[in-house]
Amino acid sequence: MTTQPLEMITEPGKCTGCGVCRNLCPHHAVRMETDAEGFLSPVIDTQLCAGCGLCRKRCPQNSPPELERAEVPAAYACWNLNDEQRRLSSSGGMFTLYAELILSRGGVVFGAGADAEQNVLFCAAHTSGEIARLRCSKYVQADTHEIYCRVKEVLDSGKEVLFTGTPCQVAGLYAFLNGDRPKLYTCDLVCHGVPSPLFYRKWLDSLKRKFGGPILSINMRAKELHAYSMAVEFQVGSPLRHLTFSWRGKGIEFLGWAFLSNLSLRKCCFTCPYVKTPRFGDVTLGDFWKLGKLGSEEGEKRKGISLNLINSEKGRFLLSDVQKRARLIERDFAEAAAGNLTLREHTPLNPKRDAFVRDTVAYDYETLLHKYRKDLLHLRWKRMKMRVKRLLRRFLRRR
Numbered sequence: 009m010t011t012q013p014l015e016m017i018t019e020p021g022k023c024t025g026c027g028v029c030r031n032l033c034p035h036h037a038v039r040m041e042t043d044a045e046g047f048l049s050p051v052i053d054t055q056l057c058a059g060c061g062l063c064r065k066r067c068p069q070n071s072p073p074e075l076e077r078a079e080v081p082a083a084y085a086c087w088n089l090n091d092e093q094r095r096l097s098s099s100g101g102m103f104t105l106y107a108e109l110i111l112s113r114g115g116v117v118f119g120a121g122a123d124a125e126q127n128v129l130f131c132a133a134h135t136s137g138e139i140a141r142l143r144c145s146k147y148v149q150a151d152t153h154e155i156y157c158r159v160k161e162v163l164d165s166g167k168e169v170l171f172t173g174t175p176c177q178v179a180g181l182y183a184f185l186n187g188d189r190p191k192l193y194t195c196d197l198v199c200h201g202v203p204s205p206l207f208y209r210k211w212l213d214s215l216k217r218k219f220g221g222p223i224l225s226i227n228m229r230a231k232e233l234h235a236y237s238m239a240v241e242f243q244v245g246s247p248l249r250h251l252t253f254s255w256r257g258k259g260i261e262f263l264g265w266a267f268l269s270n271l272s273l274r275k276c277c278f279t280c281p282y283v284k285t286p287r288f289g290d291v292t293l294g295d296f297w298k299l300g301k302l303g304s305e306e307g308e309k310r311k312g313i314s315l316n317l318i319n320s321e322k323g324r325f326l327l328s329d330v331q332k333r334a335r336l337i338e339r340d341f342a343e344a345a346a347g348n349l350t351l352r353e354h355t356p357l358n359p360k361r362d363a364f365v366r367d368t369v370a371y372d373y374e375t376l377l378h379k380y381r382k383d384l385l386h387l388r389w390k391r392m393k394m395r396v397k398r399l400l401r402r403f404l405r406r407r
Contacts, residue, residue, distance in 0.1 A: 016052060018069045021275045023049055025202075026180030027152035029063035038063060040151070045365045046206025047274050048151060066183050069281075073182035077286035081317040083344040084327070085296045085337045087308060098145040098229035099295045100314030105330040106170055106195065106291070107139045115168030115191075117142065118159055120150035126212055126223050128205070130155035130173070132162075142172070145229045147267050149202035149274065152177060156184040163189050174199045175282030178289050193322050196287055198294030198315065198348045201277035201355045203267050207368045211263045214373035215240060219251065231312065238264075262377050269383070270358040272368065278357040283350045285319075291326055292317035297347030302337065315344050 017029055025048045030038045037056035043049040050063070064070060088094045088101030097104060107117045117133040119142035129151040133139050150173070159181060162169050171181055172195040182188065212223060222243050230239035232252045242249040266272040282288065296315040302308060316336075318324050327336070345351040358364075360383070367376055 017050055017063050018067050021279070022069045024069065024176035024180070024276050025049055025149060025274065026068065026176050028156060028180040028184050029067060031152075031154055031156040031184055032062055032066055034058075034060075034062070040153075042206060044369065045275070046204040046369050047149065047202075048205065066186070068176070068179040068183040069276075071183070072281065073179055073187065073288070075182060075188060075286075075288060075320075077288070077319045079286055080341050081285060081287065081292065081319045082324075083339050083341045084316040084318070085299050085302070085339050086314050086316050086334050087312065089333055089335060091311075094311060095231060096140070097143055097312065099293075099312040101312070102314040102316055102330075102334065103172060103195065103293060104139055104143060105333055106193075106326050107133065107142070108136060109326065109329055110168050110170040110193065111136060111139075113168055115170065116162045117170045117172075118155060119172040120146050122146070122226065126226055127151070128208075129153060130177075132158065144227055147203055147228050147264070148205055148208040150177075151205070152180070156181055159192075160185060163191055167191065169193065170195065172293075173197065174202065175288055176276075176280070179282060182288065193291075193326060194289040195291045195293050196282075196289030198292060198350060199277075199280075199282075200267070200350060201270065201273035201280075203263075203272040204274070204365065204368055207266065207272050208263070210368070210373040210376075219249070262373070262380075266364065270355055271361050271364040271380075273355065273361070277355055280350070280354055283352070283354055285351070287317065287319045290318075290320045290323035292319060294348055296339075296344065298343070299339070299347065300343060305335075305337075308335075315348065317341075317344065 017023070025040070027040055027048070027050075029050045030040050035056045035058050037053045037058070038050050039053065040048045041051050052063075086100055086102055088097070088105055090101065093104045094101035110117055111133070117139065118130060119133070120128055121131040121141035122128055128146045128148050130153065131141065133142055159169055159171060168191040170193045171178065173181075175196040178194050178196040181194065185192070215221070215223060219242055224241045224243050227239040230237045230252055232239055237252055239250065239252045242251070270278075292315070294315040296313045299309065299313060316327065318327055349355070364380065367379060371379070
């Protein structure tokens with residue numbers, strides 16, 4: 009087999025790994041393979057390629073889809089009134105409400121879930137019970153495989169679809185469909201960037217070695233400790249072993265630290281064209297960081313509050329249809345953007361990013377942890393100082 013380089017589809021460093029090219033190719037000449045940095049990237053089999061150029065023409069990085077979206081979207085701080093659904097969600101639980109709405113209308117919901125080996129990939133939910141698989145943040149790039157083809161099949165059958173993903177994945181769906189569809193509803197996420205799947209796998213392997221495996225489930229944004237903690241369930245003993253780790257705890261925080269420090273992110277994330285408004289999704293979901301005072305409802309912040317941006321008339325329909333099951337507080341878009349950097353500008357490049365990604369490919373998790381321990385300790389000390397300053401400011405305000 010002979011292959012063509014990635015540059016045949018888009019410019020170097022621009023590929024998001026959305027997989028539109030694989031889904032589009034009528035000759036099945038495009039495959040997604042792990043590249044030199046540990047990310048999924050397209051490879052073209054020249055023996056199958058007919059040279060039609062469809063992959064390059066429809067790549068959203070080359071030709072962004074044109075959609076009717078608000079330049080300044082309406083912004084809401086909101087949360088699901090079902091306490092259990094909210095507790096099981098990363099923030100305020102609004103995704104569950106939107107998903108249940110589409111399912112109640114006979115539709116299908118698509119989003120990122122995990123398989124039996126905890127690989128993160130796109131899958132479909134046809135029932136309320138299957139929504140749990142798609143709920144909560146996954147801090148790794150999900151494999152889209154043939155999901156765009158499956159979405160098209162559902163839409164062509166006359167059913168409604170809710171598709172949730174990162175902005176580049178949502179843009180990829182519209183590029184694949186060559187525009188919008190009447191029965192398609194989309195939620196894009198406020199995205200910091202996508203970490204390497206290879207780094208994620210090495211983290212999983214380290215957990216198995218340390219605590220015993222296999223791993224049955226992972227919740228990367230559990231609320232058992234605080235806003236940043238991970239709950240991991242191992243198939244060890246009876247009852248099953250359930251462990252919850254703080255992102256600030258020993259060893260476990262390295263995955264989160266590499267993410268928040270922009271070390272493990274895909275190269276295109278630092279020049280992402282989707283960080284601004286207008287957004288591609290009908291709705292944008294995220295955490296409402298730096299939310300101002302809520303009066304008598306101030307205590308709700310500890311339970312998680314969703315940021316909800318309404319970018320289109322379809323988004324307005326989704327919100328209006330679930331409003332009886334949610335608490336909605338309209339806020340200024342500037343306040344929403346103040347707590348979410350990537351609503352305004354690119355994620356800044358960490359100067360050690362390239363070296364770290366190369367080391368991710370070369371070493372196991374424990375070796376990486378040892379090599380970058382000084383950086384980790386520096387970040388830990390920096391965050392501790394920030395926490396002390398916040399506590400001091402709160403104390404002075406109360407005085």
